[in-house]
Amino acid sequence: MNTFFSADYVLPSTGKAIKDGIVEISEDGIIRGIYTPDNPMVSGKAIAKHHGIITPGFVNAHCHLELSHMKGVIPKHTGLIPFLQQVMSLRTTDELQITNAMKAADKQLYDNGIVAVGDHANTSVSAAVKAASKIYYHTFVEVLGFEPELASQKLTAAIGIANEFGNESPSITAHAPYSVSKELFKLLNEESFQRKKPLSIHNQESEAENQLFRYKTGQFLDFYKALGKDITDFKAQARNSLQTFMPYLSLDTPVLLVHNTYTSSKDIFFIERQGRNVTWCFCPNANLYIEGILPKLKNFIHYRHDITLGTDSLASNDRLCILSELKTVHQHFPDLSLTETIKWATINGARFLGIADKYGSLETGKSPGLNLLTHTQGLALTPDTEVVRLV
CATH class of the missing domain: 2.30.40.10 (Urease, subunit C, domain 1)
Structure with a gap:
């Protein structure tokens, strides 16, 4: 009936x-x-x-389910690099604790009206939770490897993790420009073409990222030193990170660029001019949690590329709720119309994930x-x- x-x-x-x-x-x-x-x-x-x-139903274009056990652990407004350092030190804990936190997070997503999620993973620990969920998940297995000589090895390891997701066919994607070498970017581009799957990449979440690529200065130098990484061979590019790494990818490779907090008008025009297959994703509450600043949304909305919304993880957000993200957008940009932003929360994410025949x-x-x-x-x-x- x-x-x-x-x-x-x-x-x-x-x-x-x-x-x-x-x-x-x-x-x-x-x-x-x-x-x-x-x-x-x-x-x-x-x-x-x-x-x-x-x-x-809402589409959450960017999440990290496997960080759910970090809810409330990392203080707000640390800035990106201290945040990353704490995530790296805290992510490994009792697997039962991680699993229980993911199950609770999955229920929260569902209860908040979310029907589909683009989720980043560094391990296969979330596979069983996703397989049992009422939510549609597209997993992006995240690769990190700044050392050129390790590019093939890093990709092979990621393929091994992707194979553990069973019938699901995950994407294998770069984590961020500051954590992936040119050589690895090119391999990931080839892998995307072979799998016919999109990429999802953290982009310009801090000004330090642009400083690294433009001048080889800033906080990331200390970050690499603390990790024992030798970046002697890395050269200043005299341009922002976005304009540096995107040419490593084919023009038609579908890419979700996530956060974009420090993406400039010139960066946006660079994407538009090249006619790239890009979708922008904003996670406003996570941006406020980590950096205390929002992207300049109005710089993006006049161009042809779709905009989506994500929650990021409970390590960087109080809730996994797309409505909360919408409310933050409208609070800070009151002249935006819900008839437009509802697309960011629904159909645009469904189109990027390739599920618009059912969702969105x-x-x-x-x-x-x-x-x-x-x-x-x-x-x-x-x-x-x-x-x-x-x-």
Whole structure:
């Protein structure tokens, strides 16, 4: 038996908002119709009416499930490099503790209306949790290797980890420009082509990253020294990190660039001019947690490339909640419209992950999940808005 849900507005993400709209859902979660209130197809039907906005289930484009046991452990506003140092020292602990934390995080994601996640992993420890989850996960096995001579070895190890995810076919991706050599970037580009899978790369999360690539100065030199890494052969590039590493990748390689906190207008134009297959991902609450600063979002929205939202991990966020990310975006950029940013939270992430045939928008034949945003004001969020999962 099908169920009919209605709210003050239905916001499909790929079409116009429908005032007092109605969504028909089958027992197995497939959308059978979307209607205006005067449509004869809903005449005489029992309709579950709600106050608020009905949206598709959220897509969290960037997360680190395996860091969930670090919730509340690392202080806020440390800056990126001290944060990285603490993650590296704290990530190895009792596996049962890690697993239990991941299970709780997976439930939190689900309860917060998230239906799909792009998740970074350095090990296979999350495989069993993901296999048992109600959420769709695309795993990005993350590779680190700044030493050119270790590039092949690092890729081989990552392939071994990817094979432990069973039937899932993960991507194998670079961690960040400051942790991956040119040689390894090129190998990862080839691997992406062979697997027909996208890449997801942390980008310009700190100004120190740009300083390293432009001038070979800054905090990263001390970071490498503390790790015992010899970067004598690394040369200053006289340009930001983004403009340095992207030419190592093919123009049509699908890449999610994550964080972009210190990405300049020139960097954005560099991507646009080259016509690259790039999607931008912002994790505003994590940016505030670590660096205390947000990307200049308005520099990105006038170009053709899609924008997505992520939560990052519980090591750098209080909640795994895309609604919380939306609320932060609208708090700091109040002139943005929810009819636009809802795409960042749904269909754009689904398109990047290659699952838009099922997720990301309210369209007949799809099963994207159904969220109700409560305590809204027209088509706008308020500080009291919460998400209720309807389907």
